[in-house]
Amino acid sequence: MRTSFLLLFTLLSSYWLHAQVDHNITTYKAKGDGKTLNTKAIQAAIDNCALKGGGTVWVPAGIFVTGCIYLKDNVNLHLSNGAVLKATPELSEYDRKTMALVYVRNAVNVSITGMGIINGNGKNFKFVEEGPDRPFVVLVESSKQVIIRDVKLYDGARWTLKLFDSDHVQVSGVTIYSHSNHNNDGIDIDSRNVTISDCIIDSDDDAICLKSENPNRITENITVTNCIVSSNCNFIKMGTGSFSGFRNISITNCVLKAAAETPFWKWHNIVKGVKDTISGLAGIALEIVDGGMMDQIVISNITMTGVQTPVFIRLGNRKNAVGSLKNVLISNITATANSLIPSIIAAVPGFYIENVTFRDMILRHTGGGTEEDVKRAVPENEAKYPENRMLGHTLPAYGLYVRHARNITLDNIQFIIAAADARPAIWLEDVKGVYIKDFSPGNNARPSAMIRQTNVTDFFYQNLREH
Known part of the structure; x- marks a missing residue:
């Protein structure tokens, strides 16, 4: 013993x-x-x-x-x-x-x-x-x-x-x-x-970026919370590398703001409509372009300034393979954007982004869009590198552009635009299943053109406000 x-x-x-x-x-x-x-x-x-x-x-x-x-x-x-x-x-x-x-x-x-x-x-x-x-x-x-x-x-x-x-x-x-x-x-x-x-992050390129470079291993079970984030590119991003994909991701309680300096990117000289000398691209960028999948993403309680586009969601075809992007909830967002590029939900022909909900969002935009912006043909650019400006420096909507999507819910969304804009607040094209509730297009919007629809089925709305 x-x-x-x-x-x-x-x-x-x-x-x-x-x-x-x-x-x-x-x-x-x-x-x-x-x-x-x-x-x-x-x-x-x-x-x-x-x-x-x-x-x-x-x-x-x-x-x-x-x-x-x-x-x-x-x-x-x-x-x-x-x-x-x-x-x-x-x-x-x-x-x-x-x-x-x-x-x-x-x-x-x-x-x-x-x-x-x-x-x-x-x-x-x-x-x-x-x-x-x-x-x-x-x-x-x-x-x-x-x-x-x-x-x-x-x-x-x-x-x-x-x-x-x-x-x-x-x-x-x-x-x-x-x-x-x-x-x-x-x-x-x-x-x-x-x-x-x-964490406090001030970076020249993407600030917090989830990647999936191994086609045999998914990036999953990730939480990001209580961070202050600045960037001259994308602030919170999933992609570009997306060979396997992303699953079970929660991002919450973050402040996004303009970077302290911009030694390489002079966006006000590159992107039409951007006047701020320092700004980033998308506040939230979700990208599947290499054949992977994205599923069960929750992003909430985010405030952002110094961004060109609040939300950019892209299902693309960069590597001759189209994956899947579905089940995304983005809520409790306030954003001030400084370009003519609205938030985007866009896939490629024959494929659909599915089950995306925007809830409780206040999005401020510059306004100033023209009738020419409404009429311009928007290219598909299936294989182009995914960035907010990939479809053009302006789009036919000032608040949200949706193309090739299924089951989109917009609940309590308010746009505020600084100047009159000839574009509708929302553009829907090849969308199957849309539910919009408690939507306000902003004081400078034209009531007759709040929402423009092309090839849209199963459209439901409740309490659309003119202002």
Whole structure:
């Protein structure tokens, strides 16, 4: 009995000591002088920590220049207040197959915490669209039980935080600011069982973007909540990559606003009708264009400014394959848009977006559309890259354009337009099953043309208000 007790005590003591080991990177001769290359020293601290069963690798105050570092099982990389990990532009310090500054691969029980900064030093890498020689700031790949909390991720050379083929990932309290290079996405999620909460994101490209690049693995069981999001492209997006698709996604309680700067995109010089010098594309963009599926999506309690188009939903045919997009509920939305491009629900001929409900929405638009806008033929553009402007810089409706859809419900929708507009509030074309209740087109609308219908069946309405 005594022997068994001593053995148990020894095992627990060993576990406790190993679990509590702290490794300060300066012990391994890392220098926070902003000049010394510390890749080997930081990696040695991580390796030794993992070898001893895990623990915390501490980054103290200072600027520690480094190349790619690999996190391992049971290691917490903790950045103290005032600590900066800064990417070296020396390409030899990175894995050229999968470029990343902090790389979590095939790992379990890994965390990145603290009030410090991971700086991607993006301005010192090539300014090339989709260029391969630019590292992600943080890449999590094929890993489980990952926590990223409170850190600041700045100045990516590429996407800022990428979650790929991973399971059970929590991202909370993270601040992202990334306007240093092309493709500066904020958070890209191509994983399962992921929670994103309480983050502040200001990025040049898509801010929160769900992707599905593996045709054999769906992106599913994702929640995003309590975030403040800014972008010069799409604010909250699913796609473009959509080979398998998206299922069971909830996004709620987020504020969308214009980015702090726009070094690459001058939309007021590119898109007709945009006057604001800084604006993003779609506040919410849902895209299936590679043959995948989208099912059971709930988006609610969103307020947005600085957007060109509040909602963009697209079922397309980019890869000679048309998937499915259905069962989407978007509710409790207030938005102020700054272009002539309305919200869009559009599939391609012969296919239908199904079961979409807009409920309790107040959408402000600029107005100013003309009779020519009403008369213009809208192209299908089946294989074109999906963006809000893909069907033109203006459309035949100022509030909502719907084409190739089934079972669309609009419940308590109010449009407010700043100037008179010759276009109807809603354009319905090749739509089977429409229910509209408690709809207001706005004070500057023409009562005789609130809703324009072409090839519409099973249309029901209740309480359509002229103003």
